Amino acid sequence: MPAEWQWLQAATQEPMVAGAARAALVLLVAMVISRTVGRILERLLERDDIDAQRAMLLRRAVSYTVYGVAALMVVRELGVDLRVLLGAAGVLSVAIGFASQTSASNLISGLFLIAERPFAVGDIVQIGTTTGTVLSIDLLSIKLRTFDNLLVRVPNESVLKTEVTNMTRFPIRRYDLFLTVALDADLERVESVLLALADALPECLIEPKAGVFVESFGDAGVHLRFSVWAAKDRFLTVRRTLPVRTKRALDQAGIALGRQERRIAGPIRVSLESSASDETAGDGTADASK
């Protein structure tokens, strides 16, 4: 019998080595189970058309459970008394609690967010000044991908404290275009031109109807709100095309957009002052040939 084999046999007789080997085996089995179950779940969830966030949560719950049970088994295999460990954990938790207040706060906020579900993975949200697509909702933070393709990590605590706008929760959205037309523009004609434009654009929904509303009268002209509705996946098309088409339609209809102007009533006295050099030139008339 080779010496290496004898050494291996002797080593496995040692309780510590045997325990460590069993612990490693448990970890390996846990990894295999977690991955296999994860893949099976993924297929099942795809078939049942479950939304991305629920699928992610379910996968993580399964993974955490498998690894949690495996961790307990590993500790036992390594010969650590769980009762002692739990007792020590009680004492340690106070110290850890003080040391990780921020993380704990984010963790608890994350649980609230998961329960409340103000948004889901794939939604477009605005959190504070950041707008982007939700990539993941984790226990400590939310990951967003902004429209200029940056990854933004927002701590869960901040999300819970800040106003969050979900732009894709509902299937249709209203787009408001604010514009100013000249004070002397025929507002009924402006309305008919704008409504005809909304009617002609296939992406603007026929129902709910588009509308033109006077917001206020100002120095620059009449401030209007032109509101149209679009399906959420066509919103960007409408956002991109409507302002351009509106300007073109108003130009074609001969309707002037407003501009900042001041009208001064009453007679105005205008005086021209001539410079000293002009006075010395003689008659004070301008020479067009110069």
Add this chain to the structure above:
Amino acid sequence: MRTDDAPEKPSPAPPWWGNVVFAEDAARYVRVGPFELWIERRLGEWTIHLRTGTDPRDGALEIDRDVADPGVPPIPTSGTQVHNLALAPEANALTLRPRLADRAVVFSPSRTLIVPARGRATLFATSPLWLELATAQSGRLFEAPLWRASDTWFGDTNDGELCYASRLHATREPAELLRLPHRAVTPLEIANGSDEPLLVERISVPLRSLTLFRDQEGQLWTESVRLEHDRGAGLADVTRSGAAPLQAHGAEKVADPRDMHGLRFTARVFRGLFGGDDAR
């Protein structure tokens, strides 16, 4: 012998679908209402040019014309959608097929229709068709609407369905409908089984579930749809007949439904006078 008083019976409109066979270095032209299609085959490369007009009442029909023929518009250099097809070298024909809309279409009667309690009414509505391009070797290639209907929402802002809006009103008499080659007629039988009058401002018809037929005059029809209303919230039991409508004489099937639903299902199909939302 035909007398001068007897109205001349119009000849049936020929089908615009079927195979378009090509020689190398050829270009063909098809026009169906507001939709124009140029197909070009040059040195083994196929190029499709599509252009859709805005007039839903355009009834022009040009079937498989050579672009070199007099009066046929040349291939535009701009303002068209262009697709290049990578087809097998042996392919020498494209197949054009008519299809019904890929979403529900919302119809409105010319005036709000009131169907009394326990009463019934029949409406006739037309919806725009889609063109499917296919080859014998590769099957379906792509689809395009013969007239791009506007989107509309059927439901409230929270919950509903994205549909197309039919710009042409539904009528009580089929004779009042414009016979257009790019639209199919759907007979809608409305049965009000409730004890309240039913005010019908708009009706959503799930065209994905319907079969397309052609009658002996060349008009396209869908099977008739029966909408039985006896519950609230605009809901109705929708039953499709499964056969060509009685009004389509000598009809033959042209295309199967996109969705093979059962013959009976429930859907939100009615929108009454008091269900409107506005943009505020």
